[in-house]
Amino acid sequence: MPASDHLNGQLSMFITPRQLGAKITRYPDLGHTNIGGLPHEQGERAQYKIDRPKDSSLPGSIAQEGVHTPLLMALHTNGDTSLTDGHHRAVIQSAIDPDRLMPVQYHQSY
Numbered sequence: 001m002p003a004s005d006h007l008n009g010q011l012s013m014f015i016t017p018r019q020l021g022a023k024i025t026r027y028p029d030l031g032h033t034n035i036g037g038l039p040h041e042q043g044e045r046a047q048y049k050i051d052r053p054k055d056s057s058l059p060g061s062i063a064q065e066g067v068h069t070p071l072l073m074a075l076h077t078n079g080d081t082s083l084t085d086g087h088h089r090a091v092i093q094s095a096i097d098p099d100r101l102m103p104v105q106y107h108q109s110y
Contacts, residue, residue, distance in 0.1 A: 014101040017094035020071070025080045062092050067102040074109035082109070 015023070071086030083090065084107075093102055 011106050013103060015071075015104045016101055017090055017098045020083070020090055020102075020104075021094075023073070023081050024083055058088065059092050059096075062089065063096050066100055067093050070103040070105040073104055073106050075106050076109050084109075 067086075067089045069086070069089065071090055072084045074082045074084045076082065086102075090102065093100060
């Protein structure tokens, strides 16, 4: 993991949607690995997540207050990183303001 991902030896606790797209290298739900970026942000998949969020108040809440619930990211033993929870939040935040910080938590995965 690059030194820029660490702050005094720790992983960053906040990330922007732009930074998130640069970190993700594995998409188990899409069947892709090592592609980088956020394919969820593009095309029908992104529009679905924006138009049909799990909670209808989510887009308005994120527009006003940003993302509160941390995104969950898996750090795989082979060096890949994947987003395991928070796809809707990340896509909605990216559409509203791709430079606004979102909280993130990491966990080890195999």
